[in-house]
Amino acid sequence: MLALGRVRPLADGDLGMGTVAPAGSPQVNPFAAALLRSWSGPGDAAPLPPMLRDVLSGVGRGRPVACSQRPVLAAVDQFEELLAPHSPRLEVLREQFMTLLGAAVTAMPNLRLLLIIRQGSLAELAPYESILAAGGEITRVRVDPPDRGAAALALAEPARRAGGNLSPEVIDACLDDLTTSRVTDVAGAPSVLTSDTVQPLFLHLVMAAFERERAGHAEAVVAELPAWGATDVLLAAYLTQAIAQEARHYDLDAGEVRHWLAQTFITERGRRAGVDEGLATTAGMPTALLVALAERYVLVVEWRAGARRFELFDDRLIPVLQAAVPTWSIAGAAATEISAADHLHAALISRVDGDDVAVRLHTGEVLRQQAADPRVRAQTLVLLADIDSERGHLEQARAGYQDAAQLYESLPDVEASGRALAEAARLLLRTGRLGSAVAELQAAATRLPADANIQIDLGRALWYSGQRWAATALFSTALALAPRSAAALAGRGLLRVELGDDVAALEDLNRLDRLNPQAQQAVPAPETRAARALAMARLGQPAAASAETTAVLDDAADNGPVLWHAAEVFRVIGDDTRAEDLLRRAVEAREPALLPHQRREVDRLLGHPGAMA
Template identity: 60%
Template sequence: MAACIDELLNSRVVDAAGTVSVLTADAVPPAYLQLVAASLWRDTADRGASLGPDLMESAARVDAVLGAHLTQVIVTEAGRHHLDAGDVRRWLIRTFVTERGRRATVDEGLVATAGMPNALLAALAERYVLASEWRSGSRRFELFDDRLIPPLQAAVPDWPAADAPAAEIGAIDYLQAALISLADGDLAAARVHADEVLRRDAEDPRIRAQAVMLRADLDEAQGRIEQAERGYREAAQLYESLPDAESSGRALAAAGRLLLRAGRLGSAVEDLQSASARLPAELDVQIDLARALWYSGQRWAAAAIFSTVLTIAPLTPAALAGRGQLRVELGDDAAALDDLDRAVRLGPGGPDTADTADLAGPAGAGDSAETRAARALALARLGRSATAATETSAVLDDAPDSGPVLWRAAGVLQTIGDDSRAADLLERALQARAPALLAHQREQVHRMLRRPGAMA
């Protein structure tokens, strides 16, 4: 990180004659430091590596990060103020960079400043592109920091000339702006930018595929399930035609997870199987496929996939919890208890499968409760009734409206001989919604209640 801080302090600028000089600041703007740090951490997460010198390459990285921030702000604010983004970028450098390559100060006008509406300047100041201060009763604007001059000069290399051409703001810029807006949590702006990418005729088909995938992510985040599914499938086809099997697999995996949460289990299994074939080394995809098979009633197939994952990565909490719960359902209590104990020991939040809750409601409090309920049932069947009863009482307090928790808690009470309370919990399980019972779990509840119509 030290190398990036040095680069944020030093700005390599060019004057109208082409002479390069370095401007050194006394301090780094915290906003820019945060932008660069976020970029470093995103790269770290993508590469699965620790931060090292190869991820902290200096001026190129800082210029790229600040240039991306500039572009994102320009296209967003230009759109909001009904202006051309290229015009705004040219106006910024012509107005706020002198022929000597230094920051220029401009007095605010009554309605417009240097030909642009004052509302635009205020918005740019809020986004750390411009800075303002009051002097002698009027407000003056300048670039927020010298470090913005290099990326601006790179975008408009011949800025001193009155008709200097600027690099076109194209589909790749709008895609980058959409991704930054998404990272900032501004879904509306991200959608506007993604739609602009698709409106333009991008030369690189990969840019279109990325935009389609991003728009599908936005549709999913905003609850547009059908549109998201169509988008993921279109993205998968676009990536397949490149060809890019890995990216196609990721799009299919996204579609499969979406359908899994929506309860469309058959289609979810198909998509996740296709994704698994394209991404055989992605354990998360294998785990999601196992869940889809499990939820659709194919428990032995699911258990086999969980076991394969654990052969590769023995300390994977989600796989341990999944296989442990499956083993309880299949009656292999000793092996189940071993899996569930290991899952619980591996840390908070890890032991359970969020997608179970997602089938009927938001993931959250019920996640670890399902693992603990399954563990309590295994304990009861293995003769450890007192411990099982204590754990069951605690888990019911934590997840009183979880169908799977109520079902397994009823199993504990039946095992220790409390049939009346067990029947009450089974009735509650049928009505529970946080989450609701899966289809095969509902059949088991009916069977335990000895109701007609349950599958044999």
């Protein structure tokens, strides 16, 4: 079996995080408890061996045990976090935890303990190696960054699985960019540094940018990686994010920290410089700041002659810092403020990382800079509106999109303004403000007449407000722009059923069935199935219609439109009693409820019994 876990860092206030052992046993060591919880997560391939759990929990220590010969690989990731400096109280618990790990190795000959640790923390691990090995052998395996072949696979395979298509030429150009550092010396003479490997962090940043680009162009079949030179932008954004967060933690100016990094860690020849660790400060900054920047892959730590030495994480960061700090080689040069564009890029990366606090920090800095480029301010407003929309703060999000649309309009950028207006309109549509949604979507469609998604949303807004013929025409326009749009096909098919055009409706709904299943995820399948059943019933296929209706009712018992269409099916085949029952249920349905014009039709049928004949 394989168990992969992590021992999270603890503070003194976390000492109660241990679990309670059986009566008569001591409380479980909190480090051990954290590791056991992570090992017992839902991703385990097999249950955790009871003996391993018992030994780490301090249960049954000192008594003979029998164990299976089945091999057990127990991995602990980011082990360096356990070795970070702690309070004296936690130091004692760490020593106890190391002893428990050693006891587990002794008690289970079939156990192989895999500790994943940064190179710079090996010296802190050394005092515990004999305890952890329990008299056995220790094997060290250095994990180097992937070479070009492995890096190419790391870029191509996730894209392929996500439906993207990356050409070898695009991947090669991107890898050339990631492995080539164009640096300058103090005289301005350029030189090129190359590497045979690619840092995993850089691959992660590139793939995150690829996913953002792909998500923003949902209709695109082929997406591309950042073009040659674009990785400088990604790396600069990542640096800004890391520097700003850590500088804020130590109450330092982020621009000054970036300037200090360039002056301290780049030599006059444009190469990486190393700095030996001081006692409380290192090269004029708190040593703890350098350690934190090493945790963020801005710096790297190596042990040399019994002391730690810091340098830039990778040569690829040299040109990025030189571009951000043109005065890097001039002693005493003033620090330049981190720009609004830098903060926006950092906010985008923080959002991918799920760090909401950092997103708010960086977007706040953009909006604070009164002289910021209006385009950057508008992009920041859109980012904040996206976040507000995801969190359900719809009115705040709508106002943000509208403010962004006005800024884009002033540039002028008609396309960006139209997209922001469309997002604001979609929120109006979600909250049932149909008249305002129609007006906003019409304004967006004027700016972006070839955007199929805006035509679809405008069609929905008109449909929901009862303007069914106009809505059908807009769905047809959307299909002319995007013939394989599942949303447009479903919308037009449903409307054609409502309007009694059953032959054309069945054609649309059958086309929808033939689309790639992934393209149908946004389509309410029960509603399209019920609509198809009604069209079939009216076209003389009662048996198939009845079977489909019965099946869909099992899946959507509280769906107003489904119940309405099902009632119509039973009315067509002559079961008026069942039809009336379903109509009454449709009136009460809430997931979703009937649209106003649908409700009026149901009320008409229920209020005029003769119409059921």
